[in-house]
Amino acid sequence: MEFNPSKCEAITFTKKAKPVKGDYKLHNQVLTSVTSAKYLGVHLNSKLSWNDHVDITAKKASQTLNFARRNFSTCPIKPHP
Secondary structure: OOOOHHHOEEOOOOOOOOOOOOOOEEOOEEOEEOOEEEEOOEEEEOOOOOHHHHHHHHHHHHHHHHHHHHHHOOOOOOOOO
16 A cells, blocks of 8 residues: 555654654655644644644534534424324
């Protein structure tokens, strides 16, 4: 299996204030450096903090709840016989 460099990103995990910067290459193409990425459904950031993941997950849950409230607000409470 070969990786497509245009779909790959490089992230460096560190808690240092001034991390060492470097270029990562795959098939002689420099990978895009990012500070956060999604991997297997978990949002990771370079500072190893859960804030991004929690914020995105809470926003998605809120959107789903609001969708259900909008669509079920006009439904009758009792089923028709």
